[in-house]
Amino acid sequence: MTEYIPPSSPDMFAPRYSGLATFMRTPVASSLADVDIGLLGIPYDGALTNRPGARHGPREVRNQSSLMRAINHATRVNPYELCRIADVGDVPFDSVFDIEATHKNITDFVAQMVARNVIPLSCGGDHSVSLPILRAVAHEPVALIHIDAHTDTWDSFQGSKFNHGAPFRRAHEEGLIDPKKTVQIGIRGAQNMSEGWDYSEQAGMRVMFIEEVQERGISAIVEEARTVVGEGPVYLSFDIDSIDPAFAPGTGTPEVAGLTTAEAMALIRGFRGLNYVGADVVEVSPPFDVGGMTALAGATVMYELLCVLAEARSTR
Structure with missing residues (x-):
């Protein structure tokens, strides 16, 4: 009998309905030693303020990501030829009813990747997970590209400072992001108070x-945003609710009149060549999805981010 050897690279020619559901059909990492970009899931939505379900996002995005192929038709980038890419699994939790303890689990997991020079590309999960990731990747205040319907710079909600509407306020307070090099794109939706918008603008965020x-x-x-973030380390966070609910209904806080999927793809492609330290896709909530279209949008955004991260890593 032929000895079983685990796949070392994605088999893009296998039927897309076959095989283990890993991100982009990449191999499961057995260690971090031979990984340049690690794809990870963060199945957590304990910091939500509205509709739940984002904890199921990573699993369904993995399923839909089997539809991704290797070569980007617009940029002709094949990330698998540029970097060693693997699915490093989900962040393990031991206290999911404690937001701060869960955030520490996330920071500790990502910090292991950073220590081994692995760029994290994560799929959440609610948007609170960006804060603990930034704690792991930001050795100095980093630039931030934040694509979202909401600024996520509100303060406490129901007694918690770490809800999913506050990660970038906390990140600013902790010196993880440089507000003068932060751009928030696609903001919309009526609010009961202008606190979040005001905080971002008063802090110097664009x-x-x-x-x-x-x-x-x-x-x-894109042109202005690139000028804002400059050439230093940059983190990109993509909330799926930045996309109009006509294209991505499965999310916790939908807002109408958002980005089209075509605009979202063009934005990400416009941010090629930056000095990335990591990226995330958050707030995909499969229980509110229709026909898997939001998870497919999330998987496609993740693939586009993988392409720009692979280019950035290969040129270092």
Whole structure:
């Protein structure tokens, strides 16, 4: 009998309904020693303020990511030729009813990757998970590209400072992000108070509401955003609710009149060549999805991010 040898690279020619459901059909990492970019799941939604279900996001995004192929049709980038990429699994939790303890689990997991020079590309989970990731990757205040319907710079909610509407306020307070090199794109939706918008703008963050994005166009937004973040270390966080619910209904806090999926892809491709320390896709909630379309959007965003991260890593 032929000896079993685990696959060392994704088999892009296997039927897309076959095999283990890993991110992009990449092999499961047996260690971090031979990994350049680690794809990880963060199945946690204990910091939500509205509709639950994002804890199931990583599993369904893995399923839908089997539809991804190797070569990007727009950029002709094949990330698997540029870097060693693997699914490093899900962050293990031991106190899911304690937000701060869970955040520490996330930080500790990602810190192991960073210590081995592995770039993390994660799938959440609610948006609170960006804070503990930043604690692991930001050895100095980093630039931030934040694509979202909400600024996520509100303060406490129901007594918690670590809810999913507050990660970038906490990150600013902790000196993890440079507000002068932070751009928030696609912001929209009525609020009962202007606290989050006000905090971002007063801290010096560049807030681009959706009306500005639509009026100026993606190319102009990308050009200014690249000027804002500069050439230093940058982290990109993509909330799926930045996309209009016509394209991505399965999320906790949907807001109408958002980005189209085409605009979302163009944004990410516009941020090629930056000095990335990591990226995330968050807030995919399969229980509210329709036909897997939100999970597919999340998987496609993750693939586009993988392409820009692989380019960045290969040129270092």
